[in-house]
Amino acid sequence: EVHLVESGGGLVQPGGSLRLSCAASGFTFSHYWMTWVRQVPGKGLEWVASIENDVSKKHYVDSVKGRFTISRDNDKNSLHLQMNSLRADDTAVYFCGTSRVPGAYDVWGQGTMITVS
């Protein structure tokens, strides 16, 4: 069965750092794009970052460029999001997802909560 499990969330002070991880299983991780999407409780979904399957290309929403870094380890089937210079408006549930179909994300983790306060 296909699974994504996020970890690393928690409470951090403004200006601090946090590293999220997403462990993948049940599919050939190295073949697919991966993404991070966040959601402020009670609000809509916001795409944060994506990384292509061969690691070479990364894409970010403007509000996190220069602060967040997406990475992946295809040998360990893991995805990461290094978040630096955190701000209060980064507070959200962060979901990882995988794109096994064109242009969309068909498997999601359960999410991990980040609170910047």
Place this chain on the structure above:
Amino acid sequence: EIVLTQSPGTLSLSPGERATLSCRASQSVTSTFLAWYQQKPGQAPRLLIYGVSTRASGIPDRFSGSGSGTDFTLTISRLEPEDFAVYYCQQDGYLFGPGTKVDI
């Protein structure tokens, strides 16, 4: 920069009724990477439709997608009790619309 608008913001319907949800792009979408997701409280998004009109694995055929250019539609032919949720469109695998809540 493309902006996605979804309407209506809230759709109040009864089980068995037809739901028609709209997603409009501020500029013509040249790719076919338009997707629809369902989300229930406390849960991750669930992919319903990708490539404008292709149902994702395991999605019932009461869900259908259509559209092109700037206007896209998700139709739920007959609402089941489990369909009451928030629905988001997404373009090119990154930009999300603000969502439409379908409630009873």
